Amino acid sequence: xxxxxxxxxxxxSPTHSRRITTxxxxxxxxxxxxxxxxxxxxxxxxxxxxxKTFKEKDVLAHFGTDDTGITSLLNINGFFVPSDSTYxxxxxxxxxxxxxxxxxxxxxxxxxxxxxxxxxxxxxxYYIGMNGGMQLTHRKYKIVDYNHIDLVSTYDNDxxxxxxxxxxxxxxxxxxxxxxxxxxxxxxxxxxxxxKTKWKSYMQQGHRRKYWE
Numbered sequence: 001x002x003x004x005x006x007x008x009x010x011x012x013s014p015t016h017s018r019r020i021t022t023x024x025x026x027x028x029x030x031x032x033x034x035x036x037x038x039x040x041x042x043x044x045x046x047x048x049x050x051x052k053t054f055k056e057k058d059v060l061a062h063f064g065t066d067d068t069g070i071t072s073l074l075n076i077n078g079f080f081v082p083s084d085s086t087y088x089x090x091x092x093x094x095x096x097x098x099x100x101x102x103x104x105x106x107x108x109x110x111x112x113x114x115x116x117x118x119x120x121x122x123x124x125x126y127y128i129g130m131n132g133g134m135q136l137t138h139r140k141y142k143i144v145d146y147n148h149i150d151l152v153s154t155y156d157n158d159x160x161x162x163x164x165x166x167x168x169x170x171x172x173x174x175x176x177x178x179x180x181x182x183x184x185x186x187x188x189x190x191x192x193x194x195x196k197t198k199w200k201s202y203m204q205q206g207h208r209r210k211y212w213e
Contacts, residue, residue, distance in 0.1 A: 054136040054157045056191040061114040061123050063187055063202075064194040065098045068115050075146050078176040079103070082169055092171065099182035100124070109137065110184040112192065118143045125186055147173035 070076060079091040091103040100113045100122055109124035120141040125134055136157040142150040151169040186192050193199040 053134065058136060058157050059112075059123055059192065060138070061098065061112045061121055062194040063098055063112055063192050064198045065114075067096050068098050068113070070094055070096060070115055070120075073115065073118070073143050073146070074120075074149065075173050075175075078174050079179070080149060080171040081174055083172050084170065087169060091174075093179055094120075095182040097182060099184060099187070101180060101182070101184060103180075110186060112186065120149065141171075 074094065076094045076096070079093045081091055082088070093101045093103070094113060095101075098112050098114065100111045102110060102124070109126045111122055111124040113120055113122040115121075120143060122139040122141060124137045124139060126137060138153075138155045138157060139151060140153045142152050144150055149171045151171065187199075187202055190196065190199050193202075
């Protein structure tokens with residue numbers, strides 16, 4: 001019968017015969033992998049709406065007002081369109097709770113407004129892909145009468161010294177029985193509300209909306 005000459009000290013298991021490389025060592029061996037991950041993170045930071053180019057304190061109007069009092073100044077049972085068709089088929093809708101919607105969404109941007117005497121201050125939010133992130137634009141509308149408003153100034157928040165539109169744009173009211181609900185992506189942001197409890201109540205109602213919808 002053959003004998004086993006292997007001594008106890010000569011035996012080595014496979015786990016002890018090879019060295020296990022760590023994840024950091026694998027990344028060092030594959031710089032392309034590391035570069036790819038960094039590139040993806042950089043792109044995602046600019047492609048999604050949580051990347052914004054403004055500070056929260058830059059927003060002058062907020063959600064949470066039960067009634068802005070706009071119905072005594074302006075007809076909101078429909079939408080406002082530019083009197084000059086060269087400005088495109090833009091439809092702006094104002095709601096009593098301070099919500100402002102625009103159809104199509106990419107034209108002016110959904111947002112929030114507040115009223116002071118005969119002036120309507122609107123904050124619009126734009127999403128610009130890649131490294132643009134989300135941008136804030138300030139607009140001021142003059143209430144001419146119950147069915148007409150004038151856009152008198154437009155400024156990007158990152159350049160308040162340069163007006164975007166250098167002429168007054170007239171808007172007229174168009175009645176409509178079918179309007180979208182006052183739901184906008186920005187209402188999901190707590191810092192867009194003047195009352196935290198109202199924000200919680202809104203979110204509990206299940207009003208979740210993607211930015212690009």
